[in-house]
Amino acid sequence: MDYRRKKRALSHYRKANKKHFLLASGVTMMAFSTGMYTTQVAKADQTATTTQVQQQTAETTQATTEAKTDLTLTTENSSQKTATENEVQAETGAVVTTEATENTQLQDTEENKITDTTQTVETKTEPTETETKKQENVETQLTDKAQTTVQTGAQDTQTTTQPATSNEVTATQATATENTLAVQKADFTQNVANNVAVSFAAVPTPDHFNIGDSSYTRADAIDVSSYQDWLTQDDFNKLKQLGIKTAIVKVTQGTGYVNPAASKQIEYARNAGLNVMVYHYAMFDNTSAGYAEGQHAANTMQNFGLSKDTLIFADMEDSSTYSVNAQANLNSFWNALSVAGFTNHAVYTGGSYLYRDAVIATVGRDRTWIAQYPYTPVRGGHYEQQWHNAGYGAWQFASTAYIPGREYMGPLDVSIDFNGLLTAPVKNREAGYFDEITLNGNDLSIRGWHTADLSASRGHAYVIVYDKTAGKELRRVAYTPTYRQDVANSYAKNIYNAANSGFNVNFSLAGIDISGHELQFIARYSDAANGEGNHTDMWSKGYILLKNEVGNFDEVKIVGDQLHVRGWHATDRDLNGVTSNLQLIDNRTGRVLRTVNYSAVARPDVVKNGYASYKNAANSGFDVYIPLSGVDITNIKVIANYGSIATLSSREYHFAREADYFDDISIRNGNQLHVSGWHAADKATTRPYTFLIVFDKTAGRELARVSYTALNRNDVANSFAGGIYQAGKSGFDTVISLGNADITEHELQVVARYSDATSGEGNRIDAWSRPLVVAKRDTGFFDEVRLVNDKLHVRGWHASDRVSANTVANIEVIDTKTGRVLRSVAYTPDLRPDVAKNGYASYKNATTSGFDVYIPVAGLDISNITLVANYTTSGYTTKITSNNRNFERNDGYLDRFYVDGNNVAHVSGWHAADKATTRPYAFIIIYDQTAKKELGRAQYTVSARQDVLNSYAGGTYNAGKSGFNNVAIELGKNIIKGHDLQVITRYTDDPRGNGNYLDIWFPSVRI
Structure with missing residues (x-):
């Protein structure tokens, strides 16, 4: 409902009731809908309202002398906030004019002050607030951004209206006594405890209740902004005890505003063990503005050190966002966040937001936080079930919830989580790596990174040197984490403040003997300035560092498939019986990738250049080629070892060319x-x-x-x-x-x-x-490729731009496995007017591109072939190629089989096989299945079988000439009664019936 309608409703109500109104905390919007009172309070950065109840009757005048009758509800007024937030008001074009005393907020340090305020607010058509959280859920808003205070014993408040010239507010402060404040605090606390509802005559209002009250819908989360800057660390700790799991902090609004309290609120919430989520109050009405607001939100989140998986809500309620393109505008906002790496998105909106369905569609109902307030949000009640069953992720059900004992500071918005949207568990993740550990004389340098979610509450960073052999700490150094782009881009980017996780610290080990000692290094975040207290540690592996050694890696470069490593390594250690080796180390994991032993080479230059005092200086050289196959060399270092007693480490090398x-x-x-x-x-x-x-x-x-x-x-x-x-x-x-x-x-x-x-x-x-752009050439299709008796029928078309009067056309049968041309048949192209009609008219020979040829295939292996249609013109050939074709059918049938009294077998039937193209000899074999031996065989000449050609086997090679009729086979004395005989029909390339053959074994017959 726009502001004019709100003013008319307010005016009408005043005339009808002739009473002053008590304003609920925040800017509460009310609606009468199907017997249910619905309110929605503007979320962060709202007008603060201090309201007192006064009666104009004589009884009321008398009652005002008794402090206990006063009921003071204190919230916050945007005109009382910082210049930063006034800038946000200026963005919206709102004008606020105030005559009276500026309301002094009741802070812990100012409990001796009380506000006595009268002011008039004049606004343009749009509300003066930069944010009116939940305004879409109401049908009638009785007041907005106005603060009305009725003083005890006074007459009706006098108001005047002045033109506003800026965001500044003129005000006069008056301070009451500490006793009056104490009484008001006590009265307010008691009213909340007794569930006293503030009313406008007969108008019902939502319950005021304490967080943790089991009678009301469970409160899983609160949301805060700069108007909850009164919240202390103790408040957040208390909220955690009361069952609150998550704090949702406003970070930004529009393209310029940043919540000045956000950093502190995030810190307090983390310290209390709460999940931290954030929201952005949207003002955009087009995709460009949406993208700009997304960039602003992303930059601010990065500045706050929030991890990339932080859940951010788009607060879609402001009427400035009304647009038929609301969905596209919001997706543009999401895109800007995603580009910056923030991909965990959700929507906050109200039931009456004009484009509710459009904005919800960008994330889905399960990632939507819906706002609507019943009078009494009963635990497990109708409205709780309604929103849960509708599939929403969470429901903001009240803005009149209080921290027990802190009721006088103001109410909080509370929400219930339905599916984990608001209650994802706190992740205490941690990662890090010691990139380089170098000992040069007494100077120890340690470089690496360490990031941990717990560093949010443990802000003191240390690196500690621990002597594992001696069982004691040697040194510790505090450091300020530095920027590490590689960590920000890595798997660790979702850990708190991962981008600022680097360290590069130096220690002096003068006076400490670590010869042969195993050292470990600890990267620590602590909540104590000295590095003790509560802390989270990352320990390195063990290192044996020797002070009395020196060396250099003169060359580390790739030569062919090997790494050439040349240098020298001098030490005072006794090297008798010690093996020398070079190791490639993965800098990211510390894993040894490859080890190569070597024999030291002479290095007289080492002796000449000041290192003659080292025992092995004269023979301290190495010149080694290390095979690299199978080794990840993108981030390595080389270590020169003398057994386990002396180690020399190179710098990092990144081979990624x-x-x-x-x-x-x-x-x-x-x-x-x-x-x-x-x-x-x-x-x-x-x-x-x-x-x-x-x-x-x-x-x-x-x-x-x-x-x-x-x-x-x-x-x-x-x-x-x-x-x-x-x-x-x-x-x-x-x-x-x-x-x-x-x-x-x-x-x-x-x-x-x-x-x-x-x-x-x-x-x-x-x-x-x-890129290569292929010039126009040729196209075509093989419409039919099938066997018809002993020939292959090939029909199709081949259109090309490269044909001419002397073009030669032919079809080739290609062995797919070998690429060998099996047979080539020339042809004269046929008419194909259908080709031109079907989109190929631009080809030169489209209307005469057909072919219809019969290719003899006897003697050809056609089990796996490809057909190619070629045009050859002046030595240049263009072609089209068919798919692979496999001709491997093998069918037959035994019409009759019997053995006469002379032991002669008589066999009739047919056998057609594609592979008979290369197996021209046909045999019938009688096989004794019982005795497992052949009894006899006879070659036969295939005969015509038109019935087979017309049957299912008609597409098989030589199907029309596949018969055998009463072929007689002398079995002699080989036949034994009671034995099972089988007929085998065979095609073979051997005149004797062996060689490469293809058989059909028919079912056995008992004699």
Whole structure:
């Protein structure tokens, strides 16, 4: 309801009742709807209202002399807040003019003050408040941003209206006695305890109740803003004890406002063990404004050190957000947050918000926090069930809840959680790493990072040196965490203040003997300035650091597929019987990736340059090549060891270079793509499988991929890319078949890939070629490819732009497995007017692109073939290719089988088989199944079987000539009565009936 309607309602009510109104805390909006009183209080940054009840009757005048009859409800007035919040009011164009005393808020340190205020508020059409939380849930708002105080023993309040010139408010303060304040506090506390409802004559109002009262809907969460800046750490601790699990803190509004109390409120909530969520009060009415407000919210959340998985609500209630594009506008807000890494989104809105369904649609009901206030929110009551059953995530059910014993400070908004939206458990996550530990003489340097959710309440950071061998602490140094972009981008980014987690500290170990001692290092966050108290620690592994050693890594570089490590390592230790080795260490995990033993080499320069006092100075050198295959070298360091008694650590090395070039990408012989070039990458150490992938950028899909074996490329090894892993063996030169893909005028790209999966997926490194636009060429289709007796019937069409008067057309039968041409048949193209009619009229020969040929296949292996239609013009060939075709049918039937009295078997039936194309000899074999032996065989000449040709087997090779009729086979004395005999029909390439054959075994018959 807009402000004019509110004013008319207020005026009408005053005339009807002729009484002053008592304003509920905050700006409470009321509606009469189906017998239920519904209110909604503007959330943070609202007008503070101090209200006293006064009667105009003589009895009331007399009663005003008794302090106990006064009921004072104290909230906050936006005109009393900081200049920062006045700036927010200025953004909305609101004007507030006040005549009277400025209300002094009742703070813990100002309990001797009491407010005596009279003021008049004039506003434009829109409310003066920058935020009116829950305003969409009301139908009639009796008052808004106004503060009315009726003084004891006074007459009706006199009001005047002045034009407002700024956000400043003129006010006159008056201070009452401490005793009067005490009485008012006591009265207010008692009224809340007794569930006294403030009323306007007969108008009912919502219950005032204490948080934790089991009669009312369970309170799981509170929401706060700058107008709850009176909340102390003790208040938050108390709320935790009363069952509150979450504090939802306003952080921003519009594109410029930041809640000045947010940082403190977040800190207090975390210290109390509450979940912390945030909300942004939306003002946008278009997508650009939505995105700008999202950026403002994201920047502020980052400045507060909030983790990227912090839940943020968009508070959708302000009438300025009304728009038919409300959903798109809110999605633009979400997009800005997501770009910044804040992807945990939810919506707060009211039942009467004009575009409620549109904004809810951006996240779903289960992630919507709905606001609506019944008079008495009974635990398990009708409205609680209603919102729960409707599928909402949470319900804000009251704005008149109080902290027991702190009722006089003001009410709080409370909400119940239905599905975990508001009560996700507090996550005390922690991560870190000691990147580098270096001992130089007595100076110990430790660099790394440490991030922990508990650091929010344990703000003192330390690194501690602990002597595990001696069982005691040696040193500790406090530090201020520094920015670490790599941590902010890593898996740890969702931990509190992860971006500011770095440390680089120095210790002096002068006077401490750590020779042979195992040291550990502790990164700590503590709530005590000395590093004790409550703390969370991260311990390093054990290190044995020796002071009396020195050395240098002169060269650490990739040469081919190995890491060349050259340097020297001098020590005072006795090295008799000690093994020398170099280790590659993963800096992120500390894991040893590879160890290579070495024999020391002479280094006279070490002796000459001031290190002659070291025992092994003259022979302290190393010059080692370490194989890198299978080793992740993106973040490593090298350690030179003398057994376990002396260690020299290098700096960090990051090998992640990559380079490539595609020398040639061209179409050859139809759909054959020639690709040559090179691709070298350091990360190929752990990605050994090489692939070339053809991607159709126009169609948005992959066309083909082939694996390849890298070729020698000495030119690359000698170029700028020479220091990359396997640069000298990074080449490729291959032809990739694109099958029958239609790539005419398509834009193709080739991807050179290193992968750790044999399929070419998995973890991979890709290099994309320049685009290749394929010129218009040819297209076509094989309408029919089927066997008709001993021939292959091939019918279809082939349209091309490259045909001319001397073009030769032919159909080829190709062995798919070997690529060998099995048979080629020339043909004269037929008329195909349907091709031109169906979208191919632009092709030169569209109307004469047909083919209909019969190809003899006797002698050909047609079990796996491909058909290719070619046009050859002046030595240049274009073609279309069919799908793979498999002809492997093998069918037959035994019409009659018997053995006569002379032991002669008679057999009739048929046998048709596709593989008979290469098996021209037909046999019938009688097999004794009982004795497991052959009894006899006879070759036969196939006979006509028109019935088979017309049957289901008609598409089988030579089906119409597949018969055998009364073939006689002499069994002699081989036959034994009672034995089971089987008939075998066979096609073979052996005149004797053996060789490569194809059989059908018919069911056995007992003699």
